[in-house]
Amino acid sequence: MENKKEAAAEFRRGLFFHLGLHRGGTKAFCGFWRKKEIVTDQRIIWDKRDCEVTIMEMIRLASLDDMDKLVQMRWDFSEEDNKSGTNFEEFQLICRAFLVNALNGSDWKIWVAEVDGEIISHMYLQLIHKVPRPGKSPNPYFGYVTNVYTRPSYRSKGLGTKIHQAMEHWSREHDVEFLILWPSTNSVNFYARNEFTRSEEALEKHW
Structure with a gap:
């Protein structure tokens, strides 16, 4: 009990994680979902409290050092609802090759939430480039949000929202025109x- 009280006191003395933010006020639109205008601040201080213990999570962009953990989380995410019967070692080679290209390139950004050195949640953003138009941005692009996953024991604690906030602030700062996603049935309320919000502007064609 004393250790828990000391941890809480340490937090109150000013132990916190902050993320530098850009102040923006543009309106972002989505294809199937439309995001309303919000006002951003220059800093966010986040903490998650569980009973008397304060759990601090770091929200950051992923690096190549995270590759093995990201592969494992992608595997766990996929296998959670639908067992594929695929060999993990084979998938690992495929996923690692994808992540090397994604993390070394400029069109993919991956945000992770980390607690005690372990990645417990992530959200991917792919930048989709558009054909330039006269008088418009010379390099227009929008963002496709995908592979959003949180470890089961950390769900319903606000982590997904915190990662999304970090992604949105980065997107505003880097002139991403809008965000688009295809939600699962279970994730509609989260988004x-x-x-x-839903939009009628996009169409799909499947084969």
Whole structure:
């Protein structure tokens, strides 16, 4: 009990994680989902409290050093609802090759939440480049949000929202025109809470 009280006191003395943010006020639109305008601050201080213990999570961009953990999380995410019967070692080679290209390139950004050195949640953003138009941006692009996953024991604690906030602030700062995603049935409420709304502007064609 004393250790828990000391941890809480340490937090109150000013132990916190902050993320530098850009102040923006543009309006971002989505294809299937439309995101409302929000006002950003220059800093966010986040903490998650569980009973008397304060758990601090770091929200950051992933690096090549995270590759093995990201591969494992992609495997766990995929296998959680639908066992593929695929060999993990074979998948590992495929996923590592993808992540090397993604993390070394400029069109993919991956945000992770980390607690005690372990990645417990992530969200991927792919930048989709558009054909330039006269009088418009010379390099227009929008963002496709995908591979959003949180470890089961850390769900319903606000981590997904915190990662999304970091992604949105980065997107505003880097002139991403809008964000688009295809939600699962179970994730619709999460995106609605984060101010995504349905849009009739996009069409799909499957084969």
